[in-house]
Amino acid sequence: MIVIGGGVIGICTAYYLARSGTAEVVVLERGDLAEGASRGNAGMISPGHPPINGPGRVRQAIRSLGDPLSPLYLAPRWDPGLVRWLWSFSRFCTEEHLEHAMASLAPLGLATPDLFQALVGEEELECDFRPSGYLEVCRSVTGLDAVRREARLIGRYGFETEELSADALREREPSIREDAVGGFAHADGSTVNPSRFVTELARAARNLGATIRPGTTVDRIEVASESVIGVRIRSTGESANGKELDAGEMIEAGTVVVATGSYSGGLLERLGVGLPIQPAKGYHEDRDPGRPGTPDLEQPCLLVERSVFCTPMDDFVRFAGTLEFSGLNHEIRPDRLEQLMRSASLYFDGVQVADPLDVWVGLRPCTPDGLPVIGGLPGYRGLYAATGHGMLGLTLGPVTGKLLAEHILEGKASLPIEPFDPGRFLR
Ligand SMILES: Cc1cc2nc3c(=O)[nH]c(=O)nc-3n(C[C@H](O)[C@H](O)[C@H](O)COP(=O)(O)OP(=O)(O)OC[C@H]3O[C@@H](n4cnc5c(N)ncnc54)[C@H](O)[C@@H]3O)c2cc1C
Missing domain, CATH: 3.50.50.60 (FAD/NAD(P)-binding domain)
Incomplete structure (x- = not known):
């Protein structure tokens, strides 16, 4: 075979x-x-994560175009395949489809934590596996409301979450800024060094x-x-x-x-x-945890409004995100890469743009549904x-x-x- x-x-x-x-x-x-x-992905094992298709997603995407800190970027070029894909994607952004997608993915997600534990244990995989859970951090009431809705949705499919006040959030992750409004903890999440x-x-x-x-x-x-x-x-x-x-x-x-x-x-x-299948480009920037200007994270965090994942690993902290539709290429756009650390500075104290250990792009293979x-x-x-x-x-x-x-x-x-x-x- x-x-x-x-x-x-x-x-x-x-x-x-x-x-x-x-x-x-x-x-x-x-x-x-x-x-x-x-x-170079973010290394998050997030079993209850719903797909991005959802009601209102297209309107939200259109509103965010032009915002340099938005995770979404559509390259201004004529690409009939992408246009067809986006049209098809928009037709799957309904309540009904989201429920279908969650019902389809939930059994796989629920089986996932045990599978990772078994693989890492039985095969003695040295991959920096950390079953630490992860936090979703919100800096706006709108963001927190959206995460609440999502928590209710995934809760119906068996994925437990815990809402945290801003203080409780900072107790778990002291480097989070004072102006964060709250968030959620996902105890079933874990991380690995993906490569x-x-x-x-x-x-x-x-x-x-x-x-x-x-x-x-x-x-x-x-x-x-x-x-x-x-x-x-x-x-x-x-x-x-x-x-x-x-x-x-x-x-x-x-x-x-x-x-x-x-x-x-x-x-x-x-x-x-x-x-x-459309490639959706994402970026990462790895930072030395010992350097001033890199948040000293104890737990992995998802920065909700900016869709940036921050994952502490053995030798570095990884900041990963952005969703760029620009075709099948690995070109690094400096402004897109910048979105990662500029976003991080909105959520953590003392973030500085310093020499990263590594920068990278990768292509997520995305279906319209x-x-x-x-x-x-x-x-x-x-x-x-x-x-x-x-x-x-x-x-x-x-x-x-x-x-x-x-x-x-x-x-x-x-x-x-x-x-x-x-x-x-x-x-
Ligand atoms: C920035 C970013 C962050 C992400 N974070 C997460 C996360 O935290 N958690 C998560 O679950 N997912 C995450 N993802 C998504 C995840 O990385 C992808 O869904 C996953 O890696 C896809 O794996 P794959 O094996 O299908 O594709 P790939 O990893 O792309 O592997 C495909 C392989 O096929 C090879 N290949 C292609 N054509 C040929 C050919 N003709 N002959 C031989 N070989 C060929 C390629 O060289 C490549 O190695 C993230 C993605 C990105 C970009």
Whole structure:
């Protein structure tokens, strides 16, 4: 079986396939492991987080355009694919769809904390796993009201939260500014160093017999008589027996999982399968916790009005956020990057713009309905997709891998994956 893509989704899928003991698994990754969005995300495991589709979202987005501190940025360029995607997204911004999305995602989210605990414990993953919960911090009454509504929504689906007064919030996180108005605590949340989680889980998958080949780009998926027969690679990489693979070489397999994040649409288009996945660019800036001007955070925080996640990790504090629709590119826009620390200065005392340890961009693979794509692709036996996880790919990585492995190997997943059927976009 071939898994294309060595991000969190591909590696989790490969791990659970290999763990069954019945599958010979090969992961093909064009760069290094955790090269894409999975490298530099905020590292938050937030099981009850609802998708961004919601009533009023489009109006809110339009109002925020032009505000330099808004997390949203739409590049001024003509992109028919993006226009179609935005139109489709707007049609999914309804109360009814939000309830459907929560009902679909909740079983996966509820299974997630135990899955992470088990993986980290059983496989001894050294990935800075911290089951510390996280705080949502609000600096406006409007923001707090919105979070209250969201807490009520997710509460109905089994995710408990606790409302905190401004004082209670500062007691838990003393660096929060005096003018914060309150917030919420999510005790079920946790954090990891996301790239270490992927590379450590890849090590565990290798120990279970999986072969992982970085530096191998899949050029196309080969099919015959409506069945997958393998993939053709573009550049060279190391083969299992140590020989160089030739560009254009075919690797045979009767099962292929496409887990190439924002690049999944392009790979599948060649087979006439059009998945509406748009890249939503996000940025991070890592700061030295010992330097003046970096808030000395004890807990991860989500800065609600600015959608910036602040995550303390072993060697740095990560500030991550922004949602930029500007196509499939990794260009860093300085004003967008600035949004992170300028936003942080509104929530924490003494934030200064100083030399960051690292800056980064990554592309979230987003579907218009805010739900991932998990399952078999209609029209081709043996072809599966696991992508489109948007803001929640790290959180939903293990449960996605587990359910897809069950679906492929046993014909049935232990939790419902029908709402994520790729066919919903292809009918
Ligand atoms: C700023 C930011 C913050 C985020 N914060 C969080 C968070 O706190 N919690 C959370 O749950 N999620 C978060 N996310 C979302 C999360 O990072 C993504 O949903 C997730 O990483 C997607 O994983 P993936 O494996 O699908 O894609 P990717 O990680 O992008 O992996 C796809 C891989 O496929 C490879 N590939 C592509 N084409 C080919 C090919 N033809 N052949 C071979 N290999 C190929 C790529 O090189 C890449 O390594 C955040 C995202 C961003 C940008």
